[in-house]
Amino acid sequence: MPGLEFRYVGQDRLPARLSEFDVERYFALTDSDVAAVNERFRRDHRAGVAIQLVFLRAGGHTLDHVGTLPRQLLRYVGERLNLPTPTIASLRTLYQRYKTLYEHQLWTCEYLGITSIGPTHWAELETWMRQDATESLTLDELLQHALCWLYERRILIPAERKLRDLGRSIWSDVERGLLALIEATVTETQLMHADAVLSAQHGTSGMRALEWLKTPPARHSPTTLTETLAKVRFLKELGAHTWVLDGVPIEKQRAYAQRVQARRPAKVRELKASTRTIELIFFLRVTLLEMTDALLYQTGRRVSDLVRQAYDRTTVRQARSAIEYRQQLVAIKELVHDSERTAQERLDDIGKLLEDLVDRPPISHAASVRETLTDDHHRIRNLLGPLRELGFVGRDAEPSLRQFELVGTLHDSGATELPVDCDVPVSAAWRDLVQGDDRARALRALEASAITGLRKGLRRGSVWIDHSLSFRERDQLLIPPAQWESERDRYLASLGLPATAEPFLERLTEHLKAGLAALEEAREAGRVTIGTDGAVHLSSIEALPTDGIPKHTRDLIFREIGNAQFADMIMEMDAHTGFSEVLRSRKARDTIELVSLYAALIAHGTELDARSVAAMIPQLDPANISTAMRFLEMPGRLPRANDRVVEFQRTHPVTELWGNGRHASSDSMSLDTSPHLFYARVDPRRRTHAVGMYTHVLDQHGIVYNQPIVLNERQAGVAIEGVIRHNENRDDDGLLRLSVDTHGYTNVGMAVSKLLGFDLCPRLRNLSERKLHLPRAVAAPDGLAAVVAYEISIKAIREGWKELLRLVASIHAGRVSAMVALQRFGSAAQGDPVYRAADHLGRLLRTLFLCDYFSNIEFRREMHTLLNRGESVHQLQRAIYTGKIAPERGRRRDEMIAISGSLTLLTNLVIAWNTQRIQATLDRWRSKGQGVDDDWLRRMGPAHFTHVNFRGTLSFPIDRYREMLPDAAPWRRMAGS
Incomplete structure (x- = not known):
């Protein structure tokens, strides 16, 4: 857009x-x-x-x-x-x-140099619009794209009616094509059953089946898992798992599904038959895909809970055993020193004390956990049974799938013990329990091995489900092999990568040699020391000289700016950027529509709900706000509005002192919520349930990407995804460097990001990760020998290079998200050639990064500045979102994305408003001859909020912007006045 x-x-x-x-x-x-x-x-x-x-x-x-x-x-x-x-x-x-x-x-x-549109132009435009219509989500979006196509080619834009008529004709043809695809894929019986969902009752609750399917998952619990499985079963009974609709982009399918989600069932019934069929089929299909993913995610969390509880019980039992063991030793010691009894009597008493001592060799703590897990067989069986309905598929030699199938067969036959002649392969960790003499425990051990192995298989991609978005077969996630072979040169040209690993590794080796030499020079100069622990140690960065002038200058600037009302900020920035037009895909027709949109933005982006925001805005109905909140959930609108505001902020000259827009930092911020939220996890720092809001903050302070995430998971995938999504719409190559903390990187992530054209720069917390990993062919200086590990296999990189390129090209082309890709090829995929190549290449790249990090103080200072800048923006976000997410909010994926996007947009509005006021103040001072040093300005930023009133009665200055923001048609302005 x-x-x-x-x-x-x-x-x-x-x-x-x-x-x-x-x-x-x-x-x-x-x-x-x-x-x-x-x-x-x-x-x-x-x-x-x-x-x-x-x-x-x-x-x-x-x-x-x-x-x-x-x-x-x-x-x-x-x-x-x-x-x-x-x-x-x-x-x-x-x-x-x-x-x-x-x-x-x-x-x-x-x-x-603008030419009038002629027959040839119309023909070219129609051809282009037909192609674009297959991916555009709405007719308005298609028309907007067409306007830009004409504008960029210097063709005079024709009358709106002509262009809209052409767009409607093309859109109708596309929907007829979708209807034909549906009719060719979905049988007439299935169509009738799907249409019956609109009026069918579900169970005894009185809720319609369609409303029941719309209900998002509740808290993480066995009841929620059962409810989600029932929805998957219901949709499979309709035949939704057999509908092959992959020819339609998933975002387009989601857009049609979102329309059903936003309507009441009665309103869906009133639609034209063809429109109803398209929207309903895509809704059912997308719901099945998302519910399957939710079910697998809930199952994974349930397995993690069972393992954690087994770990806790094992720890308690071992602690109790240690106490009992000490008590036995104390009792034996007393018997040894009891001189009043004979030696035989004392030996007999010692024997009684040791009767319960098990005569077997000691086992590890992990083995004890596995043994304890087999005692929880009732809950494991309750989890395994329903999963058989999903239809798992996997590689031929996948052990967990064979175990899963055998367990199902034994359960069907009513067996309570594992047959002695069982030949299903199990890992060495479970072998002793599965092959032990206690065959009942052996069956329970096989069940535990199957459920834990199945979870790992899903994560690494060796097990998959066809009716899933994130857990599909690898060839469905990546570029198909045939297409990759025929179009590989085109993909590699767009990435700027060689077809073989040698040219890339040669350049990397030269950079490594230079980096090692610079690090050795820093060691000799005393800026870096090698400790007795075999780790690199750095002295603290010296603070820049200051006499308080930068802080004093900032205070003077914001004192002159004065206090501000949040409502005034929003409307003023809308007048400059037109973000409300982007959010609605058109201008608001009257002031009620406009203010309702602002209120919806506040309702999503703060802890307030529609009713609370309506109470703060006189004469605004909560129903209007709720309707506008649905608009914000439409895919793509909030990111495009955010881009508008960030672009406006970056037009001010003062931002060039803060950075060039080519560097950024990324990190997550926790928003407290109820444990009843599906995505909630316990924040390890604050020990409260929360969800993560992951943001990418430019060196010029604006947030260019946001994504809600689950806490306590590696964030390298979302860090890479944010850079890709930002760079794809820019002509200046976008971000070249992203600073992250330890959670935001992995070795695979380092390799993938470099192949995608940017550097991942992690601030490493653990000293063990600061080793320099090198191949044997690269000799390190003698002074660095204590921190060098020759563990890099160039052979592994060469062998996995082609498939690694296919993975990177699939991410770059948008076929698979970086988050899903790094899950499938992360640590769970150990043994896979692609993982091995990416892991070794990532460690090599991490070594090159560490050479720069250790030897270049300015580079290290810049990294820390970027990360601190991101933290300052998070403080502003917390000032806007002061409370916690309500239990009934954020259950749906679309709503959680809208919450994250709205908070980001509100934050960017404050940053942009502050930047504009800072620039105006500086211009005014300089026009009066009052100089301000650029070095002072570099050390201050616009993420300031103490002067902003975010609460209270929201009075939007409608009269000031009535002639700028609503639709300019006079009759519409009068209608909204």
Whole structure:
């Protein structure tokens, strides 16, 4: 979707009022423009042709509307052309003759190199729109893309009605194609059963089946797992698992499903039959995919709970045994020293004390945990039984799947013991229990081995389910092998990677040698020391010299800025960026729609609900806010609005002192919530249930990516995903370096990020991770021998290189997310050639990074500054979201994404507003001759919030922006007043 530079593209009229920022950015006249206008036109025509020129350049459409022209634009044009322009004017007053208007428009088109749309252009546009319509989520999105296509090719944008008619025709054809696909895939009986879901009752609760399917999972518990399994079973009975709809992008399927999610069943029934069929089938299919993922996730958590409880019971039992053992020793000691009894009597008593001592060799703690887990066989069997309905598929030699199938067969036959002649392979850890003399315990051990092995198999991709999004077969996740073979050169060219590993490794080896030499030089200079523990130790970074001036300057700036109301900030930034138009895919038709959207943003992005926000905004109904909240859940809208605000913030010159926009940091922030939330985990620091909000913060302070995550899991995947999503829409190659903490990296993540074109820079917490891993072919200086480990296998990198490239290309092409990819090829995939290649390459890259980190103080300082900058933005987010997520909020995936995106947008609005005010204050000071050192400004930022009132009555200054934000049509402005 278009960014800030495309804000006015396709507009056929000017708003009644423009901000100074809009005039300077979108409607500016260059010196060559002024010279051309003065040379070609007489004085009384120059103002009109100049307005036509700047409007056509900004919007790609001629200005034909006769409405009043903005005073700000008239004043600017008058100043630039040295003309006495009127303060109130319209095209009707500027042009008495239509022919003159036509001549001016013709000249501006020729001057700007814009051609009128002809039959050839229409044909090319239609071909392009038909292709784009297969991925666009709405008709409005398709039309917006078409406007940008015309604008970038310097083709005059035609009348809105013509373009919309073409879009409607193409959209109808696409939906007819979808309907044909559905009818070819779904049988008539299945279609009838699916349609019956609208009115069918579920159980005895009185709830319709459709409403029941919409109900998101509750808290993590066996009851929730049973409920989720019932939904999967219901959908499979409808035949949804047999519908092959992979030809439709999953985001498009989700968009259709979201429409059903947002409507009441009665409203779905009122839809046209074809539309109802498309939306309902995609809803059922997407629900099955998401419910299957949820079920597998819940099962994994349940297995983790059982293992953890077995661990806790083992620890308690071992502690109790240690106490009992000591008590036995004390009793034996007393008997030894009891001189009043004979030796035989004492030996007999000692023998009685040792009767319960088990005569077997000691076992490890892990083996004790496994043994304790077999005692919990009732809960394990209750978990294994229902999973048989899912239809697991796996590799031929997958042990866990064979164990799972054997356990199912034994359960069906009513067996309580494992047959002696069982030949199912088990790992060495479980072998003693499975092959032991107690065959009942052997069966329980096989059950425990199957359920834990199945969880690992799902994570590494050796076991999969066809009706799942994240746990599909590898060839379904990655680029298909046939396509990869035929288009590999194209993919590698876009990534800039060689087909073989040798050229890449040669360059990397040269950089390693230079890095090792620099590190040795730093060691000799005393900046780095090698400790007796065999680890690298660094001295603390010296603080930059300061006399308090930067802090004092910041306080002076914000004192001059003064206090601000949150509602004023939101509307002012909307006037500059038009983010509300992006959120609704059109301009608000009246002020009620506009304020409802702001209220929905606050309801999602703070701990308040719709009713609480309505109480803060006079004369606003909660129902309007709830409806607008559904708009924010539509995929892609909040990220595009965020991009608009960040782009606006980055237009201010002061941001260039903070960074160049090529570096960023990423980290998660916890939002407290109820344990009843499906995604909730215990925060290890605060020991409260919470969910993670993962954000990527530019060196210029804006948040460019956000994603809700589950806490206590590795974050390398989401860190990489954020950079990819940010870079894909940029022309300047985007981010080149991302600073993360220890949780945000893995060796595989280091390798994948480098192959994708950027560096992952982790601040490592553990000294054990600071070893320098090298191949034998690279000799390290003698002074570094204590911290060097020659463990890198170049052979492993070469052998896995081709499949590693296929993985990276699949991530880059958007076929699989980096989060899913790093789960499948992470530590759970040990033994896989791709994992081995990525792990060794990642350790090699980590060595190169550590050489820079240890030897270059400025590089280390910059990394820490970026991470601290991210923490300051998190403090601002906590000031906006002060409470906890309510138990009934965030259960649906779309709603949780909307919460994260809304909080990010509100945060960016504050940052952008502060940046604008900082720039204005600096410009004002400098115009008065008051100098401000750039070094001071580099050490301050816009993530300041003590001057902002986030609560209380929200009074939006509608009158101030009535002529700018709602739709400019006069009848609509009057209707909303």
